[in-house]
Amino acid sequence: MFQIILEPSTPVIQELPTSPADKQASAIFGLFITGVVVVTLFGIGIYRLMRLLRRPELHGTSREQILKRWEQIEHTATQGVMGSKLAIIEADKLLDQVLRSMAMPGSTLGERLKSTAYQYPNIRKVWSAHRLRNQLVHDTSFEMASRQARLALDDYKAALKVLNVM
Numbered sequence: 001m002f003q004i005i006l007e008p009s010t011p012v013i014q015e016l017p018t019s020p021a022d023k024q025a026s027a028i029f030g031l032f033i034t035g036v037v038v039v040t041l042f043g044i045g046i047y048r049l050m051r052l053l054r055r056p057e058l059h060g061t062s063r064e065q066i067l068k069r070w071e072q073i074e075h076t077a078t079q080g081v082m083g084s085k086l087a088i089i090e091a092d093k094l095l096d097q098v099l100r101s102m103a104m105p106g107s108t109l110g111e112r113l114k115s116t117a118y119q120y121p122n123i124r125k126v127w128s129a130h131r132l133r134n135q136l137v138h139d140t141s142f143e144m145a146s147r148q149a150r151l152a153l154d155d156y157k158a159a160l161k162v163l164n165v166m
Contacts, residue, residue, distance in 0.1 A: 058101040058165065066165050069094050070157070077153055084149035085136050091156035092133040095126065098165055122162045129155035 073094065077087035092109065099112040106112035109130060116123050129152035135142045160166040 058098070059103060061097060061101045063165055066094065066098060066160070070160070070166065073153070077149065081144070081146070084146060085144065088129070088133050088136060088149060088152050088156075091153055092130060095156055095159055098160065098163060102163070116163075120162050123159050126155045126159040128152070129159075 069090070073087045073090045076083045076090065096109040096112065099106075099109070099116060102116075104112045105115050113123060113126065113130065132144070132148060132152045136144065157166065
């Protein structure tokens, strides 16, 4: 053993004889594996696209009602500070109604958001808007900047888009 370590020699590599039939079989196997990979990736892409375009079933409300309420919310938001506050509260109610109509479990919007986050991970971005709404409702002395209101409404709109109801 020490002789191998102390006196290394160049290893002798023997090439296995290959026939044209072996080369052809290798090429066919390589094409087969490539085909399986391509079909699998194509299938995954189709699945993701269908999942993205699939709209959830709504019970007790329609997409037209949601769009109409959203237009009213955006109109309310243009009517000064009080309008912005009211718009945020109404957007929060709308999101809660949508989640209830999708049969999401929970007794409050917060609980429904937590359970929804598993199926729609991007819905987590609406938490800051929901916290702002809670401050507006529970802290009467809370002063809100117009930029905060716009960002909150954008978050609510994004959440409704993530849910594929807008």
